[in-house]
Amino acid sequence: MKKIISFVVLSLFGTLQAQAQSAEFNTxxxxxARCTPSVNPIYTKDFKWGYELPEMLLKFTEMYESPKRLSKNAYFDSSTQTIRLPYYADRGGDVVVDESFVQTVARHIEKGLQLDVVDAIFFPDMGHSHLLIPEKLMQEKYDRFPVQEMSRFYEEVFRDSQIKFLYHTAEQLKMLDENNQVLPxxxxxxxxxxxxxxxxxHSKAEMSLVQNPASAANTVSEVSGYFWWGAGFNLSAxxxxxxxYRAHGRVYYFxxxxxxLEYDPSDGGW
Structure with missing residues (x-):
């Protein structure tokens, strides 16, 4: 029998009614006008585990100003006038997304920063997501997509307001001591x-939190009532x-x- 991890949903947003700040920049x-494929990818070796918080913030500034970007990033295809997420050719090829999906993700970033539950938009902090698909919806619709049509699966999911995105934040932040106790x-x-x-x-998305007390790192990997789809999307500013996205009075890009993230092939794939 599958074990369901206990969790608590925390409401954060009764007093926060900020509108999506960056929609005008994500038409x-x-x-x-600015969206092109990356040519200088970020590799796994660009980061490490166990950052102290000030060190992580300095690394974010370094990576933001560097020429290194996510490989196979979303780009604008001028020939079809579409926003395309590269995906495996044998699974349907590029995933076409609407600007509404981009605006939703930007809103998630902005709200995470506003609520002080995120400090930096890159892999060591808020850099990857998982998909929460209602179990009934998964059984009735999304479980029927064959592997060779997975790009269409993602196109449908990214337009579906019933889906939720879960972001594991503080991914490489040092939070535990040698006894797996949270630092003071x-x-x-x-x-x-x-x-x-x-x-x-959706465009007026609100946010919530889930917790897993059974995990020393408080890592949630399943949520009751939802099918956990581990292969979400990745982010890097x-x-x-x-x-x-807007933060701290300025516009940032991601x-x-x-x-x-890939291994550097010049290092023998490690």
Missing amino acids: RAAIA DPKIQHRHRTRNLVGEN NKNGCFA DISLYD
């Missing part, structure tokens, strides 16, 4: 409590990124990809 025309720093304890951020998939 199709705005995206078309109040900021680190807060980030540990809030590291499973869930966003609704960069000055040359395709899409925009990329989206369906591919995980």
Whole structure:
């Protein structure tokens, strides 16, 4: 019998009614003007595990200003006037997404930052997602897509307001001591409590948190009532990124990809 991890949903948003700040920067025309494929990919070796918080923030600034971006990132195809997420050719090829999907993800980023449950948009912090698909919906619709049509699966999911996206945050932040106890720093304890951020998939999306007390790192890997789809999308902010979010009084840019960080081939694939 499958074990369901216990979790608590925390409501954060009764007093926060901020509108999506970056929609004007994520129209199709705005995206078309700046969105190109990356040519200098981020590799796994660009990061490490166990960042101290100030160190992680410095690394974010370094990576934001660098030429390195997510590989196989979403790009604007001028020939078809569409936003395309590269995907495996034998699974249907590129995934076509609407600007509404981009605006939703940007809203998730902005709200995470506003609520102080996220500090940086890249792999060491808020850099990857998982999909929460209602179990009934999974059985009736999404479980029927064959492997060779997985690109269509993603196109449907990314337009479906019943789907939720779960972001594992503080991914490479040092939160535990040698005894797997949360460090005494109040900021680190807060980030540990809030590291499973869930966003609704629509333009007025609100956010919530889930927790897993059974995990030392508070890592949620299943949510009652939802099918857990582990292969979500990845995020990384960069000055040359395709899409925009507002934070701290300025506009930042970021990329989206369906591919995980790769090993550097010049290092023998490690």
